[in-house]
Amino acid sequence: MSALTIVERDTSAGRGAVGTSHDRIDGPIKLSGQALYVGDLEIPGMLYAKVFRSPIAHGRITLLDVSAAEAMEGVVAVLVGSDLTDIDPFYGHAIRDRPIVALDRVRFIGEPIAAVAAKTMAQAEAAAKQIVVEFDELQVAANLDAALAVDAPIIHDGQTAAGFAHGLGKMPDREGNICYSYALNTGDMSAASTLNEIVIDHEYIFPAVYQYSMETHAVIAEHTGTEIRLWANCQHPFLVQSEIATLFNLPISSVRINVQFLGGGFGSKSYTKMEPLAAALARKAKKPVRVVNEVSEAMVTSRRHNMKCRMVTTAKSTGELVSRDVKIWLDTGAYADNGPRVTATAGDAAAGPYRWQATQVRAHCVYTNTGPSGSYRAFGATHLQWVGESQIDEVARCAGLDPLEMRRRNLLRRGEVVRVKGKPLDADLIGDIEKVAAALGWGEERKPNRGRGISVGLLAAGAHPVSMATVRMDAAAGVSVMVGSTEMGQGTRTVMAQIAAQVLTVPMSKISVPGTDTSFTPYDRSTGASRSTTVAGKAVERAALVVRASLFETAGQVFGISDISKLFLENETVTDGKQSMTFSQIITKRFGFAGGELVGHGEVKPESGSGSYEEGPVFWEVCIAGAEVEVDRNTGVVTIVRTSSVADVGRAINPAQVERQDEGATLQGIGNAMFEEMLYSSDGDLMNDSLLEYRIPTMLDMPESMKCIIVENEDGPGPFGSKGCGEGALAAIPAAIVNALGDIGIDMYELPLTPERVWKRIQQIQQTK
Amino acid sequence: MKIASVVNGKRQEMEVADNTLLLDWLRNELGLTGTKQSCEVQVCGVCTVLIDGVPVSGCTTLAVEARDSDVTTIEGLRGTDFYKRAEGVFMRHSAVQCGFCSPGFILTVYTLVNAGRKLSQNEIKEALNGNLCRCTGYKSIIEAAVEVIGAELARKI
Numbered sequence: 005m006s007a008l009t010i011v012e013r014d015t016s017a018g019r020g021a022v023g024t025s026h027d028r029i030d031g032p033i034k035l036s037g038q039a040l041y042v043g044d045l046e047i048p049g050m051l052y053a054k055v056f057r058s059p060i061a062h063g064r065i066t067l068l069d070v071s072a073a074e075a076m077e078g079v080v081a082v083l084v085g086s087d088l089t090d091i092d093p094f095y096g097h098a099i100r101d102r103p104i105v106a107l108d109r110v111r112f113i114g115e116p117i118a119a120v121a122a123k124t125m126a127q128a129e130a131a132a133k134q135i136v137v138e139f140d141e142l143q144v145a146a147n148l149d150a151a152l153a154v155d156a157p158i159i160h161d162g163q164t165a166a167g168f169a170h171g172l173g174k175m176p177d178r179e180g181n182i183c184y185s186y187a188l189n190t191g192d193m194s195a196a197s198t199l200n201e202i203v204i205d206h207e208y209i210f211p212a213v214y215q216y217s218m219e220t221h222a223v224i225a226e227h228t229g230t231e232i233r234l235w236a237n238c239q240h241p242f243l244v245q246s247e248i249a250t251l252f253n254l255p256i257s258s259v260r261i262n263v264q265f266l267g268g269g270f271g272s273k274s275y276t277k278m279e280p281l282a283a284a285l286a287r288k289a290k291k292p293v294r295v296v297n298e299v300s301e302a303m304v305t306s307r308r309h310n311m312k313c314r315m316v317t318t319a320k321s322t323g324e325l326v327s328r329d330v331k332i333w334l335d336t337g338a339y340a341d342n343g344p345r346v347t348a349t350a351g352d353a354a355a356g357p358y359r360w361q362a363t364q365v366r367a368h369c370v371y372t373n374t375g376p377s378g379s380y381r382a383f384g385a386t387h388l389q390w391v392g393e394s395q396i397d398e399v400a401r402c403a404g405l406d407p408l409e410m411r412r413r414n415l416l417r418r419g420e421v422v423r424v425k426g427k428p429l430d431a432d433l434i435g436d437i438e439k440v441a442a443a444l445g446w447g448e449e450r451k452p453n454r455g456r457g458i459s460v461g462l463l464a465a466g467a468h469p470v471s472m473a474t475v476r477m478d479a480a481a482g483v484s485v486m487v488g489s490t491e492m493g494q495g496t497r498t499v500m501a502q503i504a505a506q507v508l509t510v511p512m513s514k515i516s517v518p519g520t521d522t523s524f525t526p527y528d529r530s531t532g533a534s535r536s537t538t539v540a541g542k543a544v545e546r547a548a549l550v551v552r553a554s555l556f557e558t559a560g561q562v563f564g565i566s567d568i569s570k571l572f573l574e575n576e577t578v579t580d581g582k583q584s585m586t587f588s589q590i591i592t593k594r595f596g597f598a599g600g601e602l603v604g605h606g607e608v609k610p611e612s613g614s615g616s617y618e619e620g621p622v623f624w625e626v627c628i629a630g631a632e633v634e635v636d637r638n639t640g641v642v643t644i645v646r647t648s649s650v651a652d653v654g655r656a657i658n659p660a661q662v663e664r665q666d667e668g669a670t671l672q673g674i675g676n677a678m679f680e681e682m683l684y685s686s687d688g689d690l691m692n693d694s695l696l697e698y699r700i701p702t703m704l705d706m707p708e709s710m711k712c713i714i715v716e717n718e719d720g721p722g723p724f725g726s727k728g729c730g731e732g733a734l735a736a737i738p739a740a741i742v743n744a745l746g747d748i749g750i751d752m753y754e755l756p757l758t759p760e761r762v763w764k765r766i767q768q769i770q771q772t773k
Numbered sequence: 774m775k776i777a778s779v780v781n782g783k784r785q786e787m788e789v790a791d792n793t794l795l796l797d798w799l800r801n802e803l804g805l806t807g808t809k810q811s812c813e814v815q816v817c818g819v820c821t822v823l824i825d826g827v828p829v830s831g832c833t834t835l836a837v838e839a840r841d842s843d844v845t846t847i848e849g850l851r852g853t854d855f856y857k858r859a860e861g862v863f864m865r866h867s868a869v870q871c872g873f874c875s876p877g878f879i880l881t882v883y884t885l886v887n888a889g890r891k892l893s894q895n896e897i898k899e900a901l902n903g904n905l906c907r908c909t910g911y912k913s914i915i916e917a918a919v920e921v922i923g924a925e926l927a928r929k930i
Contacts, residue, residue, distance in 0.1 A: 027864045034872025035860050035879060037807020037847035044806035216907055218811045218819055218873040267809070267873030268907050299812055493871025493908040660867040667910030668870065695812035695905075703898045703911045710912055 021506035022724050025660030028498045029517065030265070030491060039265045042222035042237045047292040050224060051080055053285055054128035055301065056118040056135045058110035061146060061373040061688025062157065063139035065108055070118055072134040078127030081289035082135075083119045088284065095247055097275050098170040099183060099340040101160055102376075104251070104280045110139070111159055111338035112375050113688050114304030116281055121289040144373045146688040148312050148335050151181040151372045159338060159371040168250065169243055169275075170344055171468055171617045183336065184344035184369040186351040190424060191362030196327040199361065200318040202402045204395045209754040210387050211681035212310035212335065215380045216700050217492075219267020220302040225282035226292040227252075232283050233292075234261045239274045239490055240530035245522050247276045248283055257523075264519040266492035270672070271379030272306045273492070274532050275342060300693040304375030307682060309334040309346055311387045315354070317395040323403030325361075325396075325414045330354040332367040334377070334387070341378035343369040348617060349384025349464055352423055353735075356392040357416045357433055357462050357624075373688040379532060381669065382463055385627055385735035386676060389461035390755065393739040397457070397746050407458060407743065408441050415460065422462060425618055430727075433460055436628045436650040436715055443648035443711045444630040453637065454645065455750075457743025458630040459736045465728055466622020467533040468615050469608055472526035473543035475504055477551050477602040479595075481576050481587035483508060483515045487544055488528025489536040490520060494730060495661040496536045500544050502657050503723050507548035509573045510587075526605070534625050534728030537657060538721060543606040545723040550604025558594040559585050623720055623727045626652035629670070629736030631707075633744040640763025644674055644741065646709040649733040654720025665730035666712035673737025675701040679756050776840035780805070781849025789836045796820045796831030798839075799846060807847035807876045818904030821877035822846045828884050847876035850883060859883070859921045868917040870908035878904050882918050886925040894919055 033039045070082040085093070085107040093107065094100040106117045118135055122128035145151035145159065159181055166175040176185060223236040232252060238244045241261040249256040266273060282295040297305055316329040332350050336343030351367035380386075400410035415437070416422065416429045437460050441447075444456055474486040485504050489496040497517040505512050520528075528540050556568040559578035562585060565571065570580050577584045585593070592598050613619045629649040635642050649666045656662045679699055683691045692698045712733075720727025742752050750765055777786045780803060789798055799805045799822065809819035813832045820831035823845040824838070850856045859879055862868075869875045881904055885892060892900070897918055906914060 025867065028867060028869060030872070031864050031867075031869050032860060034869050035863055035875045036851045036856070037809075037876040038851075039872050040806065041809070041873070043810065044800075218817060218871070218905065218907055219809070220811070266871060267811075268871045270907070495870065664867055664870060664909055664913060667912045668908045669910075671910035672907070694814050695816040696814050700905060700907065701911075702902045702905060703915060704902055706898075706911050706915070710910060 021502050022657050025658055026498060026502055026512055028495055029501055029512065030497055041219050041265050041267050042224060042235050043219070043296050045224060045235055047224055047226065050292040050294055051121040051123060051289055052125040052128050053282070053293050053295040054120045054132040055116045055281065055295065056120065056132045058106065058113055058115040058117055060110060060139055060141055061113045061144045062142040063110055064142065065106060065110065065137060066140055067136065067138040068117065069136040073120055073131040076127065076131035076134060078123040079120060079131045080123070080291060081121045081285060083285045083288050087288055091251060091253060095251055095276055095280050096340055097167040097243060097247060098342060098344045099164050099175070100167050101164040102339040104284050112304065112373050113690065114301065114375055115338065119281055119285045121285050121293045144688050145181065146373050146684050146686050148333050148370055148372065151370050152333065156181055159373060168246060172344055172348060173616065173618065181371040182368045183340050183371055184347055186348045186367040188351050188365040189363065191360060193327060193329065193362045193364050196362035199320060199326045201321040202319040202399050203316065204398045205316040206753050208313040208315065208391045210311040211755055212377065213308035213380060213676055213680045214303050214682055214698055215270040215272035215306065215308065217268030217270055217272050220297040220299060221273060221278045221305055222296040223278050223282040224292055224294045225279065225286040227283055227287035230258060232259045234279055234283065236261055236263060236279055237266045237273055238263060238279065239266065239269045239492060239532055241490065241520050241522055242488060242527050243530060244276050244279050248279055251280055252283060261522045262519065263490050266490055269492035270381045271383065271532060272302070274379040274530065277305055299695060303682065303690060303693050306341065306378040307375055308380035308383065309336060309343065309377040309387070313391050315391050315395055317399060319399045319403065321403060323400060323405045323410055323413060325358050325399070327360055327362045328355050330365045334367065334369050335372050335374065336369050337372055337374045337376040339376040340369065341376045343377060346379065346383045350387045352464055353385040353388040353461055354392060356396065357422060357429065357460060358414045359416060374684050375690065381672065382627065382731035382735040385461055385463040386738065389459055389627060389735045390739035390742045393459040393461065394742050394746055394751065397743045398751065408437065408446055411437055411460060422624060427621055427624065430624055430719060431626050431652050432717060433626065436626055436652050439713045439715065440628055440630040440648040440650050443713060444632055444646065453748060454632060454634045455744040455747030456630065456632045457740045457747055459628070459739030459743055461627040461735055461739070463625040463627055463731055463735055464621035465534040465625035466539055466620065467535050468529050469539050469610055469622045470615065471528045471540040471543045471608045473540060473547045473606045474526050475544065475547035475551050475604045477587065479588060479591045479598050479600060481510060481514065483510050485515060485517045485544055486525050487517065487540050488520050488525045489540045490531040492531065494665065495658065498661065499537050499541060499657045503541050503544045504548045507545055507552060509575055534731050535622065537726055538622060538728045539608050541723045541726065543608045546606030547604040550606065551602045554602040555587060555590050558590045562593060625728060625732050626650060627732035627735035629733050629740045631737060631740035631744045633741055635745065635748065635750065635762065637766055640759035640766060642678065642745065642757055642762055644707040646707050647737060648711040648713065649736060650713050650715055651729045652715040653729045654722065654727040655716050655718050655725040656714050657724070657726055659714055662714055662729055663712045666733045667710050669730060669733035670710050670737050671701045671706065673734045674705060677738035677741045677755055677757055679758060681756050774837055776837055778839045778842050778844055780844045781846060791837060793836040794832060795822065795834040795836045795839055798836035799831060805846045805848050809873050809876065816905065818877040818881065819874050821880045821904065823880060823884065826884065826887060828881055847880060850880065855883065855886070855925065858924065862921045863917045866913045866917040868909060868913035874904060874906045878914060882921055885922050889926065889929065891926060892922060897922060
């Protein structure tokens with residue numbers, strides 16, 4: 005996509021328009037508890053569901069008896085696999101490998117086997133306890149090593165079809181438990197090997213992490229026979245709509261999804277999650293049904309892939325990089341979910357934004373008998389950046405170079421190739437990393453046991469660039485922006501309003517941005533991959549420009565001007581510099597009464613090619629951060645003293661919201677790097693499945709200082725030269741922390757950096773000295 | 774058992790099961806959905822409500838524990854002058870994102886104001902440690918909380 009910057013930066017604009025930190029338009033109703041989330045909704049006649057989940061990680065179901073549950077008070081329906089014989093019950097946007105409920109086999113502890121719909125939650129819970137199930141247990145592969153072993157149980161042995169929205173070209177055949185592999189080669193590895201003077205070679209471990217959106221997955225479904233209605237907290241309503249329509253053999257337009265506010269998403273609510281089960285249960289119950297996950301259930305509904313990686317980086321003794329060879333295994337759990345895309349993105353992030361003689365990347369997506377892994381903010385990049393960047397620092401130490409100088413010498417410049425066939429580098433990485441280093445006090449003297457680290461990476465952002473928007477101006481010049489980006493905390497409604505305000509010179513107070521209702525809201529591919537401002541925002545800008553054109557058309561007729569290029573907007577009026585008319589006057593003139601509305605439609609589609617992953621991305625999201633840490637060598641406790649990050653956003657539509665994105669991503673990065681880790685036993689049991697045992701960062705985990713530097717080079721493909729943000733810092737912070745430890749001689753190859761792990765590493769390093 | 778309490782200034786008499794959680798009673802019986810549900814193990818703070826001015830987690834408190842007491846939820850605080858001032862400060866710091874944790878934070882800040890003691894920033898952080906937020910990174914929330922508490926205490930002097 006090329007930038008289409010029609011509206012100049014300094015045109016007269018509505019109050020709070022682009023570039024100002026306008027208050028969130030949804031702030032007051034959220035602070036006061038009036039914002040409604042799915043769990044707050046009551047649909048007349050609604051039933052409550054309890055999902056009955058597998059107690060074992062792998063086995064064939066030999067008996068499933070729900071008759072006692074069905075006989076319980078208040079129970080209306082119990083959904084089981086045999087209710088699904090009239091449809092193809094498999095879903096999955098990447099690989100259709102997952103049944104709505106288990107059919108004859110279970111593959112992870114927590115897999116839905118049945119679901120009870122009853123008049124009260126207590127009745128549903130009581131009935132679920134009466135369900136009887138028996139298994140022939142199968143060998144369990146609860147981790148990557150077990151799933152990749154020669155004698156591993158094969159977790160999926162039947163035929164699976166490719167999903168409808170993986171965007172990865174032809175999907176390769178499954179190989180054992182490997183459901184997808186991604187390869188990327190550049191240059192000639194054997195020729196490059198003759199230049200190797202420095203060789204860094206290690207194996208790395210990254211843990212499984214829980215996104216913990218505070219609002220868990222929730223959905224209310226109603227199936228009338230000819231129509232399915234869903235009130236869901238899904239990030240991608242239009243992809244869910246398609247998938248539900250396919251599953252239940254309905255036209256897409258007969259599936260209607262309503263999405264209001266999400267209590268956080270971070271990827272956990274991307275693609276399809278609990279919606280098929282809710283719809284199938286509602287179909288059987290013939291009544292609306294509400295399904296709300298508990299935290300323990302949410303943890304086995306989606307998580308971040310744990311990873312094993314082997315990386316070899318080589319360089320000349322001067323620090324000039326030569327080659328990188330990477331092997332990656334990502335644990336996608338029992339079902340692929342978004343694993344193939346995560347795998348490809350990890351593969352892309354592996355080489356890092358450097359100039360190489362040759363690279364070779366092999367990334368594999370592996371089934372195991374654990375809860376499915378999907379998207380989590382900055383997936384792939386978070387996995388690989390700390391690995392690649394710690395090797396860059398090791399090379400720098402071998403070459404006697406400062407890490408910042410090392411990067412100055414080797415980083416790609418704007419316009420250079422990042423990935424063959426893909427978009428060239430569209431950012432100034434050296435400029436950015438200089439800024440985070442400076443914010444950290446790079447080069448200043450350090451206190452004892454304190455280290456500083458910086459890291460740089462890129463994340464393929466934007467997903468498939470297809471978004472529509474409709475902007476409606478009513479007779480009183482109020483504006484509604486209909487756009488499918490879901491509001492999950494990132495502030496998209498405010499940003500969309502600001503874009504419309506800027507184009508139309510309407511004050512923010514006159515603009516509303518409602519939630520998504522697929523019956524009225526035009527199509528938007530998804531809310532994720534940092535794409536909303538850039539892609540959907542562009543659609544909003546274009547839609548607003550159509551409204552502006554209508555205003556010009558009528559005003560031009562009234563003014564007797566045929567060349568509308570002489571017209572411009574100013575404070576809700578159209579003027580040619582001499583005469584002017586208010587928007588309301590124009591609309592009244594156009595329709596002959598004080599009614600009617602101006603409607604503009606905006607569309608964003610691939611500007612060349614198919615918009616595929618290979619040709620992408622829409623833009624490269626910059627992932628750059630720095631950290632200063634202090635280590636207590638006696639206990640292994642690491643304290644994050646300060647962090648800095650760059651939000652290279654092209655143009656900040658709302659600077660405060662950009663800062664909040666970076667701060668939130670920074671703290672998630674600290675959690676991912678320092679202590680968050682889902683622990684699975686060898687029989688596939690998630691041992692820390694509550695917030696008591698799985699800790700996320702609290703206020704006491706904040707660094708003394710978190711500095712976000714906004715860089716505005718107006719070089720993005722979005723409206724006003726903007727590009728997305730919000731994920732980069734999460735990828736970059738763990739890498740910066742690891743490098744800060746490396747800076748004081750503690751190279752770490754396994755996350756999270758718990759005191760025990762760091763202390764053991766310190767002992768190991770001392771012993772080998 | 775039959776309980777009588779005053780919820781947000783309004784007397785409520787109701788039959789509740791002994792095992793009904795305060796959170797479920799408030800949300801399902803009284804329709805006070807500003808109080809949210811998340812971790813269910815008294816860690817996250819989104820279900821914070823006040824019983825006689827003391828913050829409790831609705832997810833681990835029985836409804837019967839609120840008998841003969843004054844219960845305050847975000848709906849009860851919403852119309853107060855304190856709330857309007859606090860909202861203004863939270864908005865100015867953009868200390869709200871997805872909003873799921875926000876009512877809980879506002880209620881906890883309110884109790885710190887009512888305690889009437891001057892608190893250092895670290896003490897405020899300690900006090901707010903029982904309220905999680907996954908969106909903001911906390912910086913904007915602590916800044917807003919410090920400002921609200923400072924301003925409210927100054928008003929009382």
